Amino acid sequence: MMIYIMRTFFLAGGIILLFLDFLFYTKRRMSDNYGLIWIIFSAILIILGALPKVWTAVTHIDADFLIPMTIAMFVLIFAVFLLTSSLSVLSMENRELAMHVSLLNQENEMILEDLYQRREKHDGGQTKNPVCDQHTGDGGSRGSAAGPAAETPEKEI
16 A cells, blocks of 8 residues: 555656646746756656556555655755756846846947047047057056056047
C-alpha cells in the first residue's frame, strides 16, 4: 500500500512540475535552458512513478521515515523551481538592461558627434572632436601630455 502512495506522489509531483514548467515558460518567467532542465527532471519523476520495478527496493524502508522525507523532498524541489524561475527572470531583465545601455551609448555618441559638428560650424573648425579624443587619448586634459594650457577654449552654443 505504501508503494502505491509513493508512486502516486512521484507521478503527481512530476505532472504538476511539468505543468508549472510550461506555465512559467509561456508567461516568460522561465528561460529556455532552465525550462528544458525542469522538463527532463519532471519526466524522470513521472517515469519513476510509473515503473513498478523501481519501487521493489523501497518496500523494506520504514513508512514513518519515507513519507515525511518524500514530502520534504517535494517542498525542496518546489523551492528550487521557484529560485530558478526568479533567476531566469533576473537573467532576462539583465539582458534587456544591457541592450538598453548599448542603445543609450549609441545615442550618446550620436549626440556628441552632432554637438561636435555644430561647434565646428560655429567656431569655424577650431575645436577638436571630444569623442575622438576620448577613444585615442589625444588632446583634452585627460591623458594629454601638453596639459590644460594646450587646449583651445570651448564656447557654449
